[in-house]
Amino acid sequence: MFATRCAAKIAARSFSTAAPLQSKVAVLGAAGGIGQPLSLLLKANPRVTDLGLYDIHNTPGVAADVGHINTRSIVTGYTAKDADGLKRTLQGAELVVIPAGVPRKPGMTRDDLFNTNASIVRDLAQACAETCPEAKLLIISNPVNSTVPIATEVFKKAGVYDPKRIFGVTSLDLVRASRFIADKLGRVVDVPVVGGHAGITIIPLFSQVEGLALTNDERAALTHRVQFGGDEVVKAKDGAGSATLSMAFAGARFADSLLRASAGEDVLEWAFVRTDLFKNEGLEFFSTYIKIDKNGVKEILPLPASISEYEKELVKNAIPELKKSEAKGTAFVAGN
Numbered sequence: 001m002f003a004t005r006c007a008a009k010i011a012a013r014s015f016s017t018a019a020p021l022q023s024k025v026a027v028l029g030a031a032g033g034i035g036q037p038l039s040l041l042l043k044a045n046p047r048v049t050d051l052g053l054y055d056i057h058n059t060p061g062v063a064a065d066v067g068h069i070n071t072r073s074i075v076t077g078y079t080a081k082d083a084d085g086l087k088r089t090l091q092g093a094e095l096v097v098i099p100a101g102v103p104r105k106p107g108m109t110r111d112d113l114f115n116t117n118a119s120i121v122r123d124l125a126q127a128c129a130e131t132c133p134e135a136k137l138l139i140i141s142n143p144v145n146s147t148v149p150i151a152t153e154v155f156k157k158a159g160v161y162d163p164k165r166i167f168g169v170t171s172l173d174l175v176r177a178s179r180f181i182a183d184k185l186g187r188v189v190d191v192p193v194v195g196g197h198a199g200i201t202i203i204p205l206f207s208q209v210e211g212l213a214l215t216n217d218e219r220a221a222l223t224h225r226v227q228f229g230g231d232e233v234v235k236a237k238d239g240a241g242s243a244t245l246s247m248a249f250a251g252a253r254f255a256d257s258l259l260r261a262s263a264g265e266d267v268l269e270w271a272f273v274r275t276d277l278f279k280n281e282g283l284e285f286f287s288t289y290i291k292i293d294k295n296g297v298k299e300i301l302p303l304p305a306s307i308s309e310y311e312k313e314l315v316k317n318a319i320p321e322l323k324k325s326e327a328k329g330t331a332f333v334a335g336n
Protein backbone atom coordinates (compact mmCIF):
# COMPACT_ATOMS: atom_id res chain seq x y z
CA MET A 1 0.00 0.00 0.00
CA PHE A 2 2.74 2.38 1.09
CA ALA A 3 4.88 1.30 -1.88
CA THR A 4 1.99 1.92 -4.27
CA ARG A 5 1.39 5.39 -2.81
CA CYS A 6 5.10 6.20 -3.12
CA ALA A 7 5.25 4.97 -6.70
CA ALA A 8 2.21 7.08 -7.61
CA LYS A 9 3.76 10.13 -5.97
CA ILE A 10 7.07 9.66 -7.78
CA ALA A 11 5.28 9.18 -11.10
CA ALA A 12 3.29 12.37 -10.52
CA ARG A 13 6.47 14.32 -9.80
CA SER A 14 8.42 12.91 -12.73
CA PHE A 15 8.80 15.08 -15.74
CA SER A 16 6.45 14.32 -18.61
CA THR A 17 8.28 13.01 -21.65
CA ALA A 18 5.41 14.32 -23.76
CA ALA A 19 6.51 17.92 -23.10
CA PRO A 20 6.81 19.68 -26.50
CA LEU A 21 9.70 21.50 -28.20
CA GLN A 22 13.43 21.62 -27.60
CA SER A 23 14.47 24.82 -25.87
CA LYS A 24 18.05 25.49 -24.91
CA VAL A 25 18.58 28.38 -22.53
CA ALA A 26 22.09 29.73 -21.88
CA VAL A 27 23.02 31.79 -18.82
CA LEU A 28 26.19 33.93 -19.05
CA GLY A 29 27.38 34.92 -15.59
CA ALA A 30 25.80 31.75 -14.20
CA ALA A 31 27.99 31.48 -11.09
CA GLY A 32 27.08 34.94 -9.80
CA GLY A 33 24.57 36.24 -7.29
CA ILE A 34 21.80 36.34 -9.89
CA GLY A 35 23.19 33.58 -12.10
CA GLN A 36 22.91 30.80 -9.51
CA PRO A 37 19.28 31.23 -8.41
CA LEU A 38 18.32 32.04 -12.01
CA SER A 39 19.89 28.77 -13.13
CA LEU A 40 17.96 26.97 -10.39
CA LEU A 41 14.64 28.49 -11.51
CA LEU A 42 15.37 27.71 -15.17
CA LYS A 43 16.24 24.12 -14.21
CA ALA A 44 12.81 23.90 -12.58
CA ASN A 45 11.10 25.11 -15.78
CA PRO A 46 9.73 22.11 -17.71
CA ARG A 47 9.93 24.05 -20.99
CA VAL A 48 13.73 24.11 -20.80
CA THR A 49 15.37 21.04 -22.35
CA ASP A 50 19.04 22.16 -22.23
CA LEU A 51 20.54 24.56 -19.77
CA GLY A 52 23.95 25.91 -20.72
CA LEU A 53 25.81 27.66 -17.89
CA TYR A 54 28.85 29.85 -18.48
CA ASP A 55 30.94 32.07 -16.24
CA ILE A 56 34.59 33.04 -16.07
CA HIS A 57 34.92 30.73 -13.04
CA ASN A 58 33.01 28.34 -10.73
CA THR A 59 30.52 27.15 -13.33
CA PRO A 60 31.32 23.40 -13.05
CA GLY A 61 30.22 23.37 -9.41
CA VAL A 62 26.99 25.22 -10.14
CA ALA A 63 26.26 22.95 -13.11
CA ALA A 64 26.97 19.76 -11.11
CA ASP A 65 24.73 20.93 -8.27
CA VAL A 66 21.80 22.19 -10.35
CA GLY A 67 22.24 19.24 -12.74
CA HIS A 68 21.14 16.76 -10.06
CA ILE A 69 17.63 18.22 -9.94
CA ASN A 70 15.24 15.73 -11.52
CA THR A 71 13.59 17.90 -14.09
CA ARG A 72 13.67 17.59 -17.84
CA SER A 73 16.76 19.56 -18.82
CA ILE A 74 20.36 18.48 -19.32
CA VAL A 75 22.87 20.90 -17.78
CA THR A 76 26.34 21.82 -19.02
CA GLY A 77 28.77 24.19 -17.33
CA TYR A 78 31.82 25.81 -18.88
CA THR A 79 34.28 28.44 -17.78
CA ALA A 80 36.58 30.74 -19.71
CA LYS A 81 39.32 28.09 -19.21
CA ASP A 82 37.47 25.44 -21.24
CA ALA A 83 38.34 25.30 -24.92
CA ASP A 84 35.43 26.89 -26.77
CA GLY A 85 33.50 26.98 -23.48
CA LEU A 86 31.47 30.05 -24.41
CA LYS A 87 30.83 28.80 -27.92
CA ARG A 88 29.67 25.41 -26.67
CA THR A 89 27.35 27.10 -24.20
CA LEU A 90 25.80 29.24 -26.92
CA GLN A 91 25.49 26.61 -29.66
CA GLY A 92 21.81 25.91 -30.31
CA ALA A 93 20.56 28.38 -27.68
CA GLU A 94 17.07 29.78 -28.15
CA LEU A 95 17.43 32.21 -25.24
CA VAL A 96 20.61 33.72 -23.85
CA VAL A 97 20.22 35.39 -20.46
CA ILE A 98 23.08 37.72 -19.48
CA PRO A 99 23.54 38.64 -15.81
CA ALA A 100 27.37 38.88 -16.19
CA GLY A 101 29.10 41.89 -14.70
CA VAL A 102 29.67 43.73 -11.47
CA PRO A 103 26.85 44.88 -9.17
CA ARG A 104 26.56 48.20 -7.29
CA LYS A 105 27.84 49.04 -3.86
CA PRO A 106 26.20 51.71 -1.67
CA GLY A 107 26.68 55.21 -3.05
CA MET A 108 27.02 54.06 -6.66
CA THR A 109 24.62 54.65 -9.54
CA ARG A 110 24.01 52.01 -12.17
CA ASP A 111 25.90 54.22 -14.62
CA ASP A 112 28.98 53.88 -12.38
CA LEU A 113 29.08 50.23 -13.53
CA PHE A 114 29.44 51.24 -17.17
CA ASN A 115 33.25 51.19 -17.28
CA THR A 116 33.40 47.55 -16.20
CA ASN A 117 30.20 46.10 -17.62
CA ALA A 118 30.17 47.75 -21.06
CA SER A 119 33.07 45.64 -22.34
CA ILE A 120 31.73 42.46 -20.68
CA VAL A 121 28.37 42.87 -22.45
CA ARG A 122 30.05 43.88 -25.72
CA ASP A 123 32.24 40.76 -25.74
CA LEU A 124 29.43 38.39 -24.77
CA ALA A 125 27.12 39.96 -27.37
CA GLN A 126 29.87 39.48 -29.96
CA ALA A 127 30.04 35.79 -29.09
CA CYS A 128 26.24 35.53 -29.41
CA ALA A 129 26.29 37.33 -32.77
CA GLU A 130 28.85 34.78 -34.02
CA THR A 131 27.43 31.57 -32.54
CA CYS A 132 23.67 32.02 -32.05
CA PRO A 133 22.57 35.13 -33.98
CA GLU A 134 18.97 33.86 -34.02
CA ALA A 135 18.75 33.55 -30.23
CA LYS A 136 16.79 36.00 -28.12
CA LEU A 137 19.08 38.02 -25.87
CA LEU A 138 17.84 38.91 -22.40
CA ILE A 139 20.18 41.53 -20.95
CA ILE A 140 20.19 41.93 -17.18
CA SER A 141 23.67 43.48 -16.74
CA ASN A 142 23.57 47.13 -15.72
CA PRO A 143 23.31 49.85 -16.76
CA VAL A 144 20.53 48.31 -18.89
CA ASN A 145 19.77 51.71 -20.48
CA SER A 146 23.26 51.52 -22.05
CA THR A 147 24.00 47.78 -22.28
CA VAL A 148 21.04 47.16 -24.61
CA PRO A 149 22.28 49.81 -27.10
CA ILE A 150 25.75 48.21 -26.77
CA ALA A 151 24.48 44.73 -27.70
CA THR A 152 22.45 46.28 -30.51
CA GLU A 153 25.49 47.98 -32.04
CA VAL A 154 27.50 44.76 -31.81
CA PHE A 155 24.78 42.86 -33.67
CA LYS A 156 24.53 45.63 -36.28
CA LYS A 157 28.30 45.55 -36.86
CA ALA A 158 28.13 41.77 -37.28
CA GLY A 159 25.27 42.17 -39.79
CA VAL A 160 22.86 39.99 -37.79
CA TYR A 161 20.74 42.59 -35.99
CA ASP A 162 17.04 41.97 -35.54
CA PRO A 163 15.40 44.35 -33.04
CA LYS A 164 12.75 41.73 -32.31
CA ARG A 165 15.28 39.62 -30.44
CA ILE A 166 17.16 41.94 -28.07
CA PHE A 167 15.51 42.68 -24.71
CA GLY A 168 16.61 44.69 -21.70
CA VAL A 169 15.10 42.89 -18.73
CA THR A 170 13.07 45.35 -16.65
CA SER A 171 10.80 42.71 -15.09
CA LEU A 172 12.12 43.35 -11.59
CA ASP A 173 10.56 46.82 -11.72
CA LEU A 174 7.19 45.22 -12.50
CA VAL A 175 7.64 42.63 -9.76
CA ARG A 176 8.44 45.36 -7.23
CA ALA A 177 5.57 47.62 -8.28
CA SER A 178 3.19 44.68 -8.04
CA ARG A 179 4.47 43.69 -4.58
CA PHE A 180 4.50 47.26 -3.22
CA ILE A 181 0.76 47.73 -3.87
CA ALA A 182 -0.30 44.18 -3.02
CA ASP A 183 -1.14 44.89 0.61
CA LYS A 184 -3.17 47.98 -0.16
CA LEU A 185 -4.99 46.29 -3.04
CA GLY A 186 -5.48 42.96 -1.27
CA ARG A 187 -4.25 41.00 -4.29
CA VAL A 188 -1.20 40.55 -6.50
CA VAL A 189 -1.71 42.02 -9.97
CA ASP A 190 0.51 43.08 -12.87
CA VAL A 191 1.56 46.74 -12.77
CA PRO A 192 2.90 48.06 -16.09
CA VAL A 193 6.28 49.78 -15.69
CA VAL A 194 7.69 51.66 -18.67
CA GLY A 195 10.67 53.86 -19.55
CA GLY A 196 14.06 52.45 -18.61
CA HIS A 197 15.86 50.77 -15.74
CA ALA A 198 17.53 53.48 -13.65
CA GLY A 199 16.08 55.97 -11.15
CA ILE A 200 13.67 58.44 -12.72
CA THR A 201 13.58 56.51 -16.00
CA ILE A 202 11.59 53.77 -14.19
CA ILE A 203 7.91 54.72 -14.56
CA PRO A 204 5.24 52.60 -12.86
CA LEU A 205 1.80 53.17 -14.39
CA PHE A 206 -0.39 52.87 -11.31
CA SER A 207 -3.19 54.57 -13.25
CA GLN A 208 -3.58 51.30 -15.17
CA VAL A 209 -4.35 49.17 -12.11
CA GLU A 210 -8.06 48.55 -11.78
CA GLY A 211 -9.47 49.33 -8.35
CA LEU A 212 -6.34 51.07 -7.03
CA ALA A 213 -7.16 54.41 -5.42
CA LEU A 214 -4.13 56.43 -4.33
CA THR A 215 -3.82 59.91 -2.87
CA ASN A 216 -1.25 62.16 -4.57
CA ASP A 217 1.14 61.59 -1.66
CA GLU A 218 0.72 57.82 -1.78
CA ARG A 219 1.25 57.78 -5.54
CA ALA A 220 4.41 59.88 -5.27
CA ALA A 221 5.80 57.71 -2.46
CA LEU A 222 5.05 54.45 -4.26
CA THR A 223 6.49 55.74 -7.53
CA HIS A 224 9.67 56.80 -5.75
CA ARG A 225 9.91 53.42 -4.03
CA VAL A 226 9.72 51.56 -7.36
CA GLN A 227 12.21 53.95 -8.98
CA PHE A 228 14.70 53.46 -6.16
CA GLY A 229 13.82 49.88 -5.14
CA GLY A 230 17.26 48.78 -6.30
CA ASP A 231 18.90 51.26 -3.93
CA GLU A 232 16.79 49.91 -1.07
CA VAL A 233 18.34 46.45 -1.61
CA VAL A 234 21.87 47.78 -2.19
CA LYS A 235 21.64 49.67 1.12
CA ALA A 236 20.25 46.67 3.02
CA LYS A 237 22.99 44.38 1.62
CA ASP A 238 25.51 46.92 2.87
CA GLY A 239 28.35 46.34 0.41
CA ALA A 240 27.49 42.71 -0.44
CA GLY A 241 25.90 43.54 -3.80
CA SER A 242 22.46 44.31 -5.17
CA ALA A 243 19.22 42.43 -5.77
CA THR A 244 19.90 38.83 -6.76
CA LEU A 245 17.02 36.60 -5.60
CA SER A 246 14.18 38.87 -6.71
CA MET A 247 16.06 39.51 -9.96
CA ALA A 248 16.43 35.78 -10.55
CA PHE A 249 12.67 35.39 -10.01
CA ALA A 250 11.89 38.27 -12.39
CA GLY A 251 14.39 37.06 -15.03
CA ALA A 252 13.08 33.50 -14.91
CA ARG A 253 9.54 34.83 -15.29
CA PHE A 254 10.50 36.85 -18.35
CA ALA A 255 12.37 33.88 -19.86
CA ASP A 256 9.27 31.75 -19.29
CA SER A 257 7.14 34.33 -21.14
CA LEU A 258 9.41 34.01 -24.17
CA LEU A 259 9.32 30.21 -24.00
CA ARG A 260 5.52 30.26 -23.74
CA ALA A 261 5.40 32.58 -26.76
CA SER A 262 7.67 30.13 -28.64
CA ALA A 263 5.18 27.39 -27.87
CA GLY A 264 2.42 29.41 -29.54
CA GLU A 265 0.86 31.36 -26.66
CA ASP A 266 -0.07 35.03 -27.09
CA VAL A 267 1.97 36.80 -24.46
CA LEU A 268 1.94 40.43 -23.34
CA GLU A 269 5.11 41.63 -21.59
CA TRP A 270 7.10 44.74 -20.80
CA ALA A 271 10.78 45.11 -21.74
CA PHE A 272 13.37 47.64 -22.86
CA VAL A 273 13.41 47.31 -26.65
CA ARG A 274 14.12 49.18 -29.86
CA THR A 275 11.01 51.19 -30.75
CA ASP A 276 9.81 54.11 -32.88
CA LEU A 277 7.48 55.34 -30.11
CA PHE A 278 9.75 58.32 -29.30
CA LYS A 279 11.43 58.66 -32.67
CA ASN A 280 10.47 62.35 -32.85
CA GLU A 281 12.42 62.96 -29.66
CA GLY A 282 15.44 61.11 -31.05
CA LEU A 283 15.08 58.19 -28.64
CA GLU A 284 15.43 54.61 -29.90
CA PHE A 285 15.02 52.43 -26.80
CA PHE A 286 12.18 52.40 -24.33
CA SER A 287 10.63 49.84 -22.06
CA THR A 288 7.03 49.43 -23.06
CA TYR A 289 4.13 47.07 -23.70
CA ILE A 290 5.17 44.33 -26.15
CA LYS A 291 3.31 41.43 -27.66
CA ILE A 292 5.66 38.52 -28.21
CA ASP A 293 5.56 35.42 -30.35
CA LYS A 294 8.04 32.73 -31.36
CA ASN A 295 10.13 35.27 -33.28
CA GLY A 296 10.43 37.72 -30.37
CA VAL A 297 8.70 41.11 -30.40
CA LYS A 298 5.58 40.80 -32.56
CA GLU A 299 4.11 44.20 -31.83
CA ILE A 300 5.02 47.24 -29.79
CA LEU A 301 1.97 48.87 -28.28
CA PRO A 302 1.73 52.60 -27.62
CA LEU A 303 1.38 53.79 -24.04
CA PRO A 304 -2.27 53.65 -23.00
CA ALA A 305 -4.16 56.88 -23.77
CA SER A 306 -5.51 56.75 -20.22
CA ILE A 307 -2.19 57.27 -18.41
CA SER A 308 -2.38 60.15 -15.94
CA GLU A 309 -0.90 63.64 -16.34
CA TYR A 310 1.49 62.75 -13.52
CA GLU A 311 2.75 59.73 -15.48
CA LYS A 312 2.99 61.75 -18.71
CA GLU A 313 5.26 64.18 -16.89
CA LEU A 314 7.43 61.29 -15.65
CA VAL A 315 7.81 60.04 -19.22
CA LYS A 316 8.77 63.53 -20.39
CA ASN A 317 11.42 63.83 -17.67
CA ALA A 318 12.86 60.39 -18.40
CA ILE A 319 13.52 61.01 -22.09
CA PRO A 320 16.68 63.19 -21.76
CA GLU A 321 18.18 60.68 -19.27
CA LEU A 322 17.41 57.76 -21.56
CA LYS A 323 18.91 59.57 -24.54
CA LYS A 324 22.15 60.18 -22.63
CA SER A 325 22.54 56.52 -21.63
CA GLU A 326 21.64 55.35 -25.12
CA ALA A 327 24.21 57.67 -26.73
CA LYS A 328 26.88 56.52 -24.26
CA GLY A 329 26.28 52.85 -25.13
CA THR A 330 26.21 53.48 -28.87
CA ALA A 331 29.39 55.60 -28.76
CA PHE A 332 31.18 52.92 -26.74
CA VAL A 333 30.85 50.36 -29.54
CA ALA A 334 31.61 52.89 -32.27
CA GLY A 335 34.83 53.89 -30.46
CA ASN A 336 36.00 50.35 -29.70
Ligand SMILES: NC(=O)C1=CN([C@@H]2O[C@H](COP(=O)(O)OP(=O)(O)OC[C@H]3O[C@@H](n4cnc5c(N)ncnc54)[C@H](O)[C@@H]3O)[C@@H](O)[C@H]2O)C=CC1
Binding pocket: 028, 029, 030, 031, 032, 033, 034, 035, 054, 055, 056, 057, 099, 100, 101, 102, 103, 104, 113, 117, 120, 124, 139, 140, 141, 142, 143, 144, 169, 170, 171, 172, 173, 197, 241, 242, 243, 244, 247
Ligand atom coordinates in the same frame (compact mmCIF):
# COMPACT_ATOMS: atom_id res chain seq x y z
N1 LIG B 1 18.24 44.39 -14.83
C1 LIG B 1 18.00 44.38 -13.54
O1 LIG B 1 16.87 44.61 -13.10
C2 LIG B 1 19.07 44.03 -12.57
C3 LIG B 1 20.38 44.00 -12.98
N2 LIG B 1 21.39 43.66 -12.11
C4 LIG B 1 22.75 43.63 -12.64
O2 LIG B 1 23.13 42.28 -12.90
C5 LIG B 1 24.57 42.18 -12.90
C6 LIG B 1 25.03 40.96 -12.10
O3 LIG B 1 24.69 41.11 -10.75
P1 LIG B 1 25.11 39.98 -9.66
O4 LIG B 1 24.75 38.64 -10.18
O5 LIG B 1 24.60 40.41 -8.37
O6 LIG B 1 26.71 40.12 -9.70
P2 LIG B 1 27.79 39.03 -9.26
O7 LIG B 1 29.09 39.73 -9.18
O8 LIG B 1 27.32 38.27 -8.09
O9 LIG B 1 27.79 38.01 -10.50
C7 LIG B 1 28.23 38.39 -11.75
C8 LIG B 1 28.87 37.20 -12.41
O10 LIG B 1 29.30 37.59 -13.71
C9 LIG B 1 30.49 36.88 -13.96
N3 LIG B 1 31.23 37.48 -15.07
C10 LIG B 1 31.99 38.61 -15.08
N4 LIG B 1 32.52 38.79 -16.31
C11 LIG B 1 32.07 37.76 -17.08
C12 LIG B 1 32.28 37.41 -18.42
N5 LIG B 1 33.04 38.11 -19.25
N6 LIG B 1 31.66 36.30 -18.88
C13 LIG B 1 30.88 35.55 -18.07
N7 LIG B 1 30.65 35.85 -16.78
C14 LIG B 1 31.25 36.94 -16.30
C15 LIG B 1 31.26 36.92 -12.64
O11 LIG B 1 32.28 35.95 -12.58
C16 LIG B 1 30.12 36.69 -11.66
O12 LIG B 1 29.97 35.32 -11.36
C17 LIG B 1 25.05 43.51 -12.35
O13 LIG B 1 25.50 44.33 -13.41
C18 LIG B 1 23.82 44.12 -11.70
O14 LIG B 1 23.86 45.52 -11.64
C19 LIG B 1 21.12 43.33 -10.81
C20 LIG B 1 19.81 43.35 -10.36
C21 LIG B 1 18.70 43.74 -11.17
Ligand SMILES: O=C([O-])CC(=O)C(=O)O
Binding pocket: 103, 104, 110, 142, 172, 229, 230, 231, 233, 234, 242, 243
Ligand atom coordinates in the same frame (compact mmCIF):
# COMPACT_ATOMS: atom_id res chain seq x y z
O1 LIG C 1 19.98 48.42 -8.09
C1 LIG C 1 20.83 47.76 -8.71
O2 LIG C 1 21.98 48.11 -8.92
C2 LIG C 1 20.38 46.44 -9.26
C3 LIG C 1 19.15 46.67 -10.03
O3 LIG C 1 19.18 47.05 -11.18
C4 LIG C 1 17.89 46.58 -9.31
O4 LIG C 1 17.83 46.01 -8.21
O5 LIG C 1 16.89 47.08 -9.84
